[in-house]
Amino acid sequence: MNMLKSNAVKLMGILLLGMAVSAHGVSDKQRAAIEERIAPAGSVCMEGDSSCGAAVASSGGGAKSPEDIYNTNCMACHATGAAGAPKMGDAGAWTGRMDKGLETVYANAINGINGMPAKGLCMSCSDDDVKAVVDYILDNSK
Template sequence: MNMLKGGTIKLVGLLLVAVAMSAYGVSDKERVAIEERIQPAGKSCMEGDNSCGAAVASSGGAKSPEDIYNTNCMACHATGAAGAPKMGDTAAWSGRLAQGMDQLYANAINGFNGMPAKGLCMSCSDDEVKAVVDYIVESSK
């Protein structure tokens, strides 16, 4: 019985080594192809190549409300940190919505208790902050 157990463990060990070896058995040519495929969008684009211009433009242009939310607001509003109303938490937002969108905008722009002015996105315009508030509210109804 004991011998059988030992043998089984060895067999499993050998199988793992074989799997690991085959995973690394990628030829240089394949490796280069894989590296090219996993390069970040835009990096492998040649200058003047229009086929990939869109991907490049989207990383440099105006920030979308979703981008700003992910960068500046999520830390608190996804977790409820510092008592922030969580995005998607209908109950937490319904009372706030009752005071009207203008008040929500103003509190987001100027700050309000634990809510820092503009959620600390100092490069955001007032309109950008308003658009993010719309985005959060739309996702929390």
């Protein structure tokens, strides 16, 4: 693992290229083509670099999987049963709730009910995201 060094080498390459580019006075078109070609080197993410992770997460917008949302927004209550939440994996806790019908259970997850906050406080989640997470919880509670 010598990524730091190889990135430094790439950076040197970019700097040298930049000097060559300015020295030879290339056209804007050529410059754009070169910039495009070297761009990926600048966007290399090093493993364990948390700043890259944040960039990926913030640009992802909405591409979160139900499992991700569960782990971020629901697990705190639904893994432990906090505040009387039906636990994921506890089939008995869910079967009674399903008597109301799946649509009602979805609606309660989206709008909140008693100790259940609306959307589990996932304000960036769409209704469909929340439904998908409910499906995920139910699938894992059989």
